[in-house]
Amino acid sequence: MNNQDLARRDLSVLWHPCTQMKDHELLPIIPIRRGLGVWLEDFEGKRYLDAVSSWWVNLFGHAHPYINAALREQMGRLEHVILAGFTHEPAVRLAERLIRLAPPGLSRCFYADNGSSAVEVALKMSFHYWRNLGQTRKTRFVTLENSYHGETLGALAVGDVALYKQTYAPLLMDVITVPSPDCYRREPGESWADHSIRRFADMERVLQQHAGEVCAVIVEPLVQCAGSMRMYDPVYLKLLREACDRHGVHLIADEIAVGFGRTGTLFACEQAGITPDFLCLSKGLTGGYLPLSAVLTKEAVYQVFYGDYAESKAFLHSHSYTGNALACTAALASLDLFERDDVIHRNQQLTRTMAEAAEVFADHPHVAEVRQTGMILAIELVKDKNTRQAYDGRERRGLAVYRHGLERGVLLRPLGDVVYFMPPYVITPQEIRLMAGVAWEGICKATND
Ligand SMILES: *Cc1c(COP(=O)(O)O)cnc(C)c1O
Secondary structure (H helix, E strand, O other), rough: HHHHHHHHHHHHHHOEEEOHHHHHHHHOOOOEEEEEEEEEEEEOEEEEEEEOHHHHHHOOOOEEEEEEHHHHHHHHHHHOOOOOOOOHHHHHHHHHHHHHHHOEEEEEEEHHHHHHHHHHHHHHHHHHHHHOOOOOOOOOOEEEEEOOOOOOOHHHHOOOHHHHHHHHHHHHHEEEOOOOOHHOOOOOOOOOOHHHHHHHHHHHHHHHHHHHEEEEEEOOEEEEEOOOOOOOOOOOEEEEHHHHHHHHOEEEEEEOOOOOOOOOOOOOOHHHOOOOOEEOOOOOHOOOOOOEEEEEEHHHHHOOOOOOOOOOOOOOOOOOOOOOOOHHHHHHHHHHHHHOHHHHHHHHHHHHHHHHOOOOHOOOEEEEEEEEEOOEEEEEEOOOOOOOOOOOOHHHHHHHHHHHHOOOEEOOOOOEEEEEEEEOOOOOOOHHHHHHHHHHHHHEEEEEE
């Protein structure tokens, strides 16, 4: 087997996600034979540093010996069992552990098998909660501009990234979209906190006006990842929690991308000291090994669904692979590593190293902003640094950075013209400098005209 053979066979049978397949007439698809740590290796021995954690899922590198061993052991015992009427040890232990680690007050864990499904679960649960209480007018959701919550129809409806949403708009439920606290748009000299507080006025107004018909507000705490890694201050979440309580509306925290240490704390909500009514987890949950998601909620929510069968109050949602035993085992092993290696604490040093390695970017003539929250660092490219005029998207500057990265052995996958680093936590300071160096060259090349 070599790169070319597999690429040719791939392109004759596969249809890849989020891809204009015609691009691959020019852009080679990259077959990966194996991974080890932060490195991916193709069939000819060429290596790529996985700077995007394989779409934000990987935490401790590829083929981690500890997670591998845990999976091998579990595989010998039980791979999967129906989770309705039956249960198994990994599902129970993981639920216990997530509840112990999550913000206080979350005491029930509902499993699904990917991020979008977790969002669907949270939306349906919130709606159904109000319905069980006889509040049938509550049928709508409030979301932030530029948010992303997945691509199944419900999740897509509560998202706001035009690229994914526009085409399918006729199929989607109607939601209320509030301006984002995104601090890229703050006034010169304004702090992140001041901007986030100012932006909250719009949310307050919408809740005042619509609370009677709104089930929940859904947000990505601190970083709108798919929305170009736009960031905001924790104070916004604090205000939002308080307002949701005041107006009788649920708060759904979608920590699918930011959970498990990405923002510097295990969960981003911790930085605001809040507990959402629903916490959606996926991606890093299994350390990047297997698809799994969980929605944590409060006992008070659970109780509203609890009753005699004839009352028809039960929550109605299921996926065949709900709480898969192997996926739960990978998640437990990943949580072991957090404890064993004191990861949250150790990441603080890596976070500083990323900041230092990216210092030079701020002075680049086509960089409007370098922003960072914990283990996420983003570099926003623009045509004009002073006015922040964006490049015409059709010029595909980000793609040029991507191509340069591949040539030099670093997998960067810019979101439009935003180059970002979101590496596995096992990256070394030296590898961080390599990643930043290659991004620098790529950006110089892509903006040099
Ligand atoms: C990736 C993502 C999702 C969707 O998860 P999938 O597993 O890709 O369906 C939802 N919300 C956020 C914030 C995400 O980043």
